Each structure stands twice: as C-alpha cells, then as structure tokens.
Amino acid sequence: MAVTLKDIAQEAGVSITTVSRGLAGYDDVADETRQQIRQIAERLGYRPNLTARRLQKQRTDTLGFILPTFGPRFSDPFFSEFLAGIGNEAVNHHYDLLVSTHTPDTPGEIEAYRRAALGGWVDGLIVVRTREDDARIRLLHENQFPFVAFGRCGCDLDFPYVDEDSEAGMRLLVQHFVELGHRRIGFIAPPEGLMFGRLRRDGYLQAMADNGRTVEPTWLVTGDLTQRGGAEAAGRLLIDAPELTAVITGNDLMAVGAINRLRQHGLQVGQDIALGGFDDIPLAAYTAPPLTTIHQPIYEIGRRVCAMLVQLVNGQTPNPAHILLKPTLVIRESSGKPI
Amino acid sequence: MAVTLKDIAQEAGVSITTVSRGLAGYDDVADETRQQIRQIAERLGYRPNLTARRLQKQRTDTLGFILPTFGPRFSDPFFSEFLAGIGNEAVNHHYDLLVSTHTPDTPGEIEAYRRAALGGWVDGLIVVRTREDDARIRLLHENQFPFVAFGRCGCDLDFPYVDEDSEAGMRLLVQHFVELGHRRIGFIAPPEGLMFGRLRRDGYLQAMADNGRTVEPTWLVTGDLTQRGGAEAAGRLLIDAPELTAVITGNDLMAVGAINRLRQHGLQVGQDIALGGFDDIPLAAYTAPPLTTIHQPIYEIGRRVCAMLVQLVNGQTPNPAHILLKPTLVIRESSGKPI
DNA sequence: TTGAAAGCGCTAACAC
DNA sequence: GTGTTAGCGCTTTCAA
Numbered sequence: 001m002a003v004t005l006k007d008i009a010q011e012a013g014v015s016i017t018t019v020s021r022g023l024a025g026y027d028d029v030a031d032e033t034r035q036q037i038r039q040i041a042e043r044l045g046y047r048p049n050l051t052a053r054r055l056q057k058q059r060t061d062t063l064g065f066i067l068p069t070f071g072p073r074f075s076d077p078f079f080s081e082f083l084a085g086i087g088n089e090a091v092n093h094h095y096d097l098l099v100s101t102h103t104p105d106t107p108g109e110i111e112a113y114r115r116a117a118l119g120g121w122v123d124g125l126i127v128v129r130t131r132e133d134d135a136r137i138r139l140l141h142e143n144q145f146p147f148v149a150f151g152r153c154g155c156d157l158d159f160p161y162v163d164e165d166s167e168a169g170m171r172l173l174v175q176h177f178v179e180l181g182h183r184r185i186g187f188i189a190p191p192e193g194l195m196f197g198r199l200r201r202d203g204y205l206q207a208m209a210d211n212g213r214t215v216e217p218t219w220l221v222t223g224d225l226t227q228r229g230g231a232e233a234a235g236r237l238l239i240d241a242p243e244l245t246a247v248i249t250g251n252d253l254m255a256v257g258a259i260n261r262l263r264q265h266g267l268q269v270g271q272d273i274a275l276g277g278f279d280d281i282p283l284a285a286y287t288a289p290p291l292t293t294i295h296q297p298i299y300e301i302g303r304r305v306c307a308m309l310v311q312l313v314n315g316q317t318p319n320p321a322h323i324l325l326k327p328t329l330v331i332r333e334s335s336g337k338p339i
Numbered sequence: 340m341a342v343t344l345k346d347i348a349q350e351a352g353v354s355i356t357t358v359s360r361g362l363a364g365y366d367d368v369a370d371e372t373r374q375q376i377r378q379i380a381e382r383l384g385y386r387p388n389l390t391a392r393r394l395q396k397q398r399t400d401t402l403g404f405i406l407p408t409f410g411p412r413f414s415d416p417f418f419s420e421f422l423a424g425i426g427n428e429a430v431n432h433h434y435d436l437l438v439s440t441h442t443p444d445t446p447g448e449i450e451a452y453r454r455a456a457l458g459g460w461v462d463g464l465i466v467v468r469t470r471e472d473d474a475r476i477r478l479l480h481e482n483q484f485p486f487v488a489f490g491r492c493g494c495d496l497d498f499p500y501v502d503e504d505s506e507a508g509m510r511l512l513v514q515h516f517v518e519l520g521h522r523r524i525g526f527i528a529p530p531e532g533l534m535f536g537r538l539r540r541d542g543y544l545q546a547m548a549d550n551g552r553t554v555e556p557t558w559l560v561t562g563d564l565t566q567r568g569g570a571e572a573a574g575r576l577l578i579d580a581p582e583l584t585a586v587i588t589g590n591d592l593m594a595v596g597a598i599n600r601l602r603q604h605g606l607q608v609g610q611d612i613a614l615g616g617f618d619d620i621p622l623a624a625y626t627a628p629p630l631t632t633i634h635q636p637i638y639e640i641g642r643r644v645c646a647m648l649v650q651l652v653n654g655q656t657p658n659p660a661h662i663l664l665k666p667t668l669v670i671r672e673s674s675g676k677p678i
Numbered sequence: 679t680t681g682a683a684a685g686c687g688c689t690a691a692c693a694c
Numbered sequence: 695g696t697g698t699t700a701g702c703g704c705t706t707t708c709a710a
Binding site for chain 3: 014015016017018021028029030033052054055056057058120
C-alpha cells in the first residue's frame with residue numbers, strides 16, 4: 001500500500017494535521033517537528049495522494065485534450081508536435097494532461113466533453129480541429145467551462161482561441177504562383193465541415209479572385225487530408241483539369257500524396273507542374289522535391305493554447321484572447337521556377 | 340456548481356445512498372424510486388464526480404503514458420499512431436489516459452514515474468522507448484507497480500512487454516540486399532542507450548556476419564533518429580565510405596533524411612545506391628523513391644500494450660506476457676534492382 | 679505550536 | 695427498499 005499522511009503521523013507521534021502542514025511548509029510548525037516529518041516522509045517514500053488532494057481542493061490540476069482519431073490508421077504528424085507543445089507547457093505549470101481519443105461527431109465524443117465539463121474530470125479543455133458548427137464549443141460555452149480552441153468556428157460565440165490566418169496563408173501561396181506566371185491553379189480542398197478547411201478554401205478562392213483569376217469548377221476537388229486522399233484527388237485533377245499548371249493542397253499530407261501521384265503520371269513536380277502545400281510539417285523539407293508550403297508553428301501554437309488555458313483555469317483572462325498568427329511562405333523546389 | 344448526489348437526493352426526498360444505488364442500477368431500489376431519481380438526474384444534468392469516485396474506489400481508471408520529448412521540435416510520426424492505438428483501446432475499456440511529456444533521463448522524468456507509481460496518480464503505466472539500463476523499469480518493478488513496456492530492456496528483470504523482433508527485421512533487410520547482390524552495406528545506427536537501437540544495430544552486425552560480410556568501421560555511423568540526423572549521417576558515409584552500394588538506416592525518419600542528402604549528392608536512390616529503412620511509417624510509401632523498409636504495426640502494438648495493461652490493472656496476468664512480433668519486409672523502390 | 683473535527687462527493691457494509 | 699454510518703486521503707477552519 002501507498003504511504004499516507006497517517007503513516008507518517010503515526011511514525012512521528014503527531015497528528016495528521018501537523019504532518020500535512022509540516023510538509024506543506026507552513027510556518028506554524030516547529031522547525032524540529034517539520035524536520036522530523038520531512039525525514040520520515042522521505043524515508044517512507046511518501047507521495048501525496050493526488051486524488052484525495054483533488055477532491056479536497058475541488059480542482060484536478062489537469063487539462064483535457066480530446067484527440068480526434070479517424071479509424072485505426074491515424075497519423076497526423078501534426079498532432080504529435082502539437083501534443084508536445086501543450087504537454088511541455090502543461091508540465092511547466094504543473095498540470096497534467098488527460099488525453100482521450102474519439103472519432104469526431106460521435107455520441108462518444110460529445111459525451112466525453114460533457115463528462116469532462118460537468119464531472120470535474122479536468123479543469124479545462126483544449127479543443128482542436130474546430131468545425132464550422134461545433135457542438136463541442138457550444139456545449140462548453142453554454143456551461144461556461146474553461147477551454148481554449150485551436151481554430152475559430154463558424155458560430156458567433158466568443159471564446160478564446162489561437163489560429164493561423166488561413167486566408168493570409170492562401171493569399172501568399174496564390175500570389176507566389178501568380179508571380180511565377182501561373183494562371184490556372186487548382187486546389188485540393190479539405191473535407192467539408194472543418195473550419196480550417198473552409199477558411200483555406202475560401203482563402204484560395206478569394207486570392208484567385210483578387211488576382212483576376214477565374215476558377216473553373218473542375219479545378220477544385222476535395223481530399224480527406226491523408227496522403228492517400230491527396231493522391232486520389234491529384235488523380236482526378238489529372239483527368240478533369242489537365243490544363244492546370246499549378247496545384248495547391250489543403251494540407252501538406254495531401255501534397256505528399258499528390259507529389260507521388262503526379263510523378264507516377266510522369267510529371268516532374270516543380271518542373272512540369274507546380275505544387276504548394278500548407279502546414280510545413282517537418283517532413284515537407286524532405287519530400288522530393290522539397291515542398292513549398294505555408295509554415296505553421298504548430299509546437300508554438302500548442303504552447304500558447306495551453307498557456308492561455310492555464311491562465312483561464314486560474315481565473316485570469318488571457319489577453320489577448322484571440323490570437324491570429326500570420327503565416328509565412330516557405331519556398332522550396334516544388335513550386336518551381338517562373339514560367 | 341456541479342450537480343451532486345446530494346442535490347438529487349434533496350430534490351427526490353430520499354437519501355444520498357439511495358440515489359447512488361438507484362443510478363448504479365442496483366436492484367434493491369424500488370423501480371418507481373429509480374425512475375424518479377433517473378429523471379431528476381437527467382434533468383439536472385448530473386455527472387458523477389470522478390475524483391470522489393476514485394478516492395472511494397481506490398483506483399483512478401486511468402492509465403499513464405509519459406511521452407519522451409526531445410526539445411521543442413519533437414515529431415515522431417510514430418508516436419501519434421501509437422497514441423491512437425492505446426487511446427482507442429483505453430476508451431474501449433473505459434479508461435482514461437494521462438499523458439505527461441518529459442525529456443528522457445531527467446530528474447523530472449523519473450519523478451513523474453515516482454509520483455505516478457506511488458501517488459495513486461494512475462492505475463498503470465505504459466513505458467516506451469525502453470533503454471538498455473532503464474531506471475524507470477527498475478523503479479516500477481521494485482514497487483510492483485503495474486506497467487507494460489513497448490520494448491525490452493538490457494536488465495534481467497521480468498516484466499510484460501510487446502516488442503518487435505528487431506534482429507529478425509534486420510536479418511530480412513540485410514538478406515534482401517545480399518540477394519540483390521550487395522556486398523558493402525552500411526548502417527546508420529540509432530544513438531546509444533536505446534534498447535531498440537542496440538537490437539537493430541546488433542541485428543545488422545549479426546546478419547552481416549551470418550552472410551559472411553565483414554563490416555568496416557567506417558560503414559557504421561550514428562544518427563539521432565531525425566531526418567536531419569539521417570541526412571548528416573548519410574553525408575558522413577558519402578565521405579568516409581564511398582564504396583558502399585547499400586545503406587540501412589535505424590529508422591525511417593533517418594532514411595528520409597538520407598534520401599535527401601544522397602540526392603543532393605547526385606545519387607539516384609534505388610539506382611546508384613540502395614537504401615532501406617525501419618518502421619514503415621505511413622510516409623514511407625510516399626518518399627521519392629518509396630522506401631523499402633521493415634513494417635512495424637505500431638497502432639496494433641499500442642493497442643496490445645494497452646490491452647495487456649488493462650488486464651494487469653484488473654488483477655489478471657496477461658498471457659502471453661511477452662509478445663515479440665515478427666516484422667515483415669516491405670519492398671519498395673529504394674532498394675533498387677539486382678546489381 | 680499542535681490537535682480535533684469537518685468536509686470534499688462518492689460507495690458500501692450494515693441495520694432497520 | 696431505504697437510511698445510517700463510516701471512510702477513501704487530504705486540507706482547513708477552529709480550539710486548545
């Protein structure tokens with residue numbers, strides 16, 4: 001059995017209260033007593049029972065993060081870095097991280113949020129992959145439960161978030177291609193429903209319009225954000241829109257798949273066709289050719305989201321409560337030379 | 340404030356106990372009473388306070404996973420899939436996952452394990468990236484705290500684990516290259532200290548010896564498991580061991596970096612030089628050229644590790660307690676044609 | 679400077 | 695069937 005305050009108290013011949021205060025470093029305990037208590041605690045290998053402490057303090061010192069997973073083969077390089085960001089920041093503030101995995105938009109998922117918010121499961125939640133109409137955010141907002149989102153949402157609720165400026169990113173990317181002389185630029189869009197997908201898609205359309213480029217319906221296809229999805233979508237573009245000289249993908253993972261598919265088709269990416277991604281996952285620098293993309297400081301975003309949440313659960317108001325990061329363009333070889 | 344049993348009891352005009360039992364579905368509660376209790380609970384949006392329940396039950400229904408992170412830019416595609424595996428399995432058994440990030444071999448890390456094991460933090464722990472001499476495993480073993488490791492360790496303690504058979508994997512890889520006609524095969528080894536690194540390295544040496552190939556000292560270099568590290572190591576091999584016709588890397592991430600470096604050097608991987616990786620990360624199929632590698636079912640490993648741990652914390656003995664998975668060779672283009 | 683007592687929200691043994 | 699009581703391990707008044 002684990003060592004408790006009681007054990008120490010017995011050993012030291014004092015009350016539990018005294019032990020508690022002695023270890024907590026209160027100054028109303030005699031130095032001598034404290035010394036002794038400390039020693040015994042050390043010798044017995046005492047660790048406070050966190051559950052008990054939590055029940056008493058009415059707080060868990062734990063932050064929650066419900067990871068969206070899609071079937072078995074989930075592997076967004078993105079999330080491990082994000083997780084490292086929040087994890088490291090949480091450790092700095094002495095918070096633990098409770099992670100749960102759920103498939104998006106399932107009863108299990110929303111129930112997990114409900115439990116978390118109403119069952120004293122955690123002190124605050126981190127919400128990622130925000131959706132255009134996000135039931136999770138509505139739930140948390142209604143219950144006034146502390147949370148910070150990575151991403152905005154389509155509803156008009158006010159909540160703290162960190163997000164990258166997708167539209168600005170897309171503008172940079174389109175502009176880059178336009179400057180290289182491209183006129184017919186396709187887009188492999190993220191699936192419907194995801195907020196960042198909509199913003200990136202709108203950003204692309206807007207940037208095209210701003211540059212006086214009309215977008216043919218066949219130029220815009222949808223992929224499921226995976227390599228496979230990117231490859232498939234690129235395949236469709238090859239058939240339905242062979243006139244394209246450049247393609248932008250909604251995320252880097254799809255770009256990786258697209259590169260592959262295009263090469264299979266005998267096209268040299270960066271030469272015969274230009275390609276741009278979005279995210280700048282660590283891998284992007286190592287594809288062949290290396291990927292031109294929009295850099296998103298994902299580790300940093302994780303850190304900041306977590307830092308904001310810590311403030312929130314401590315009763316402070318994060319300031320600013322809305323962070324929109326300006327993305328930067330990373331030019332590598334996949335976008336090729338001017339034509 | 341959150342709704343408690345007390346609130347429901349008051350509302351229903353019964354005792355807390357009755358409410359507790361009614362909600363738990365005990366059959367010694369009158370149907371009518373139960374109905375009423377259920378209704379009120381529903382109406383009030385009651386969620387049990389997990390902390391209280393945990394304190395009472397003396398178990399947390401939570402599994403711990405301490406993620407090794409190395410500085411800010413941590414992103415092993417590996418871990419997100421592993422995490423998905425344990426996460427999904429944990430959810431199935433109604434366990435939560437407490438994740439903490441720590442830099443390996445730091446005081447903070449071992450303290451996290453100590454807290455976890457001695458402070459009733461979690462019911463069981465998952466240990467990954469086992470080390471040749473692993474203080475974490477020794478600690479948990481000494482305290483008889485339930486844990487399952489992904490990987491073996493160099494000490495002779497008996498503990499449950501799931502591992503891939505690195506040696507078998509390396510044998511497959513070396514054999515493959517030997518059959519293609521290669522004689523001079525280099526190796527980019529994982530850093531010292533990691534158990535899987537040692538096993539893969541030994542596996543390579545053993546397989547080379549078995550095939551009657553002597554390994555020159557310059558053929559074996561070390562990389563830090565990242566793309567960058569793989570690129571650097573490949574650079575060293577290009578200078579110090581230009582006679583190599585094939586190179587094996589200790590993991591796929593380094594292979595990705597190596598491909599890049601070799602191409603910069605004007606070598607066509609899969610043609611001028613053969614390359615093989617280890618892990619079969621999702622990306623491996625999408626590098627240029629696609630990577631020949633050893634497949635590790637990482638999601639599945641996560642699932643099984645978690646399933647074993649669940650058994651363990653429930654007082655059962657996982658059988659078998661030691662799982663050594665036979666890896667499979669995935670031949671893609673990077674290993675090239677027979678020479 | 680120390681201890682007794684209450685209570686965090688819940689479960690479970692026992693009595694009625 | 696239902697209530698009383700005790701207790702999980704800890705913190706925190708309040709008295710002594």
